[in-house]
Amino acid sequence: MKIDVLTLFPEMFPGVLGASMLGRAQEKGILEFNLHNIRDYSESKHKNTDDYPFGGGAGMVMMPQPIFSCLDAVDPDHAALRVVLTPRGKTLTTAMARELAAEEHILLLCGHYEGIDERAMEQMDCEISIGDYVLTGGELPAMVLIDCISRFIPGVLGSSESAEEESFSAGLLEYPQYTRPAEYRGMIVPEVLLNGNHAHIARWRRQESFRLTWERRPELMANLDESGLDKHDRRFLAELKNQDN
Ligand code: ADE
Numbered sequence: 001m002k003i004d005v006l007t008l009f010p011e012m013f014p015g016v017l018g019a020s021m022l023g024r025a026q027e028k029g030i031l032e033f034n035l036h037n038i039r040d041y042s043e044s045k046h047k048n049t050d051d052y053p054f055g056g057g058a059g060m061v062m063m064p065q066p067i068f069s070c071l072d073a074v075d076p077d078h079a080a081l082r083v084v085l086t087p088r089g090k091t092l093t094t095a096m097a098r099e100l101a102a103e104e105h106i107l108l109l110c111g112h113y114e115g116i117d118e119r120a121m122e123q124m125d126c127e128i129s130i131g132d133y134v135l136t137g138g139e140l141p142a143m144v145l146i147d148c149i150s151r152f153i154p155g156v157l158g159s160s161e162s163a164e165e166e167s168f169s170a171g172l173l174e175y176p177q178y179t180r181p182a183e184y185r186g187m188i189v190p191e192v193l194l195n196g197n198h199a200h201i202a203r204w205r206r207q208e209s210f211r212l213t214w215e216r217r218p219e220l221m222a223n224l225d226e227s228g229l230d231k232h233d234r235r236f237l238a239e240l241k242n243q244d245n
Contacts (some may be wrong), residue, residue, distance in 0.1 A: 059114030171223030
């Protein structure tokens, strides 16, 4: 997948895009990132990219000209799926990330200041927010989106680390994990994980996932497909839900 990023702060990206899985995906040729500094496209004498809002008000607005010129240079035929990161966009979900991962070419526009001239916004195909809070710019959201999408691109994660969970647990919270040593500062790992009984381990994990989800994010329980559960799991769930009543 080719990802073009239009930003006023390209220097924010290389650390994140170059490290860990994203760095390796680039080396493998699975991901290609191109950073474009919107300021380079400004036709004003001082390379301005923002101006006062018509109608008054606080803050500055990103001017249309540098963004249009940058789009003309980077994506002249509008071949890319153009995404702008903005708090007013649709909130990013796993389902959206999975859909975006199927694209061949994505262009991300990062906003700054108080906003982007609406005529530039109209050149985009979709608007995405990473949550109901306002950041100082769209750069961190763009990096979050790239990271989230890349987990669904074949080859980015190792074969043993698939982003697709088993169907029963899709959309639930993860069970707790432990590694060696089995005892650390007097704290012990649950016995069931040490005895090598894979059916018992799988059930324990499933039920811990149910417990955490029920306690912390009860609204996610709607994602659980109960048809695939055995009688132990059903009893566990019934008891869990009864505890509060
Ligand atoms: N720009 C500023 N805040 C944002 C957010 N929450 N999501 C996407 N872009 C943003």
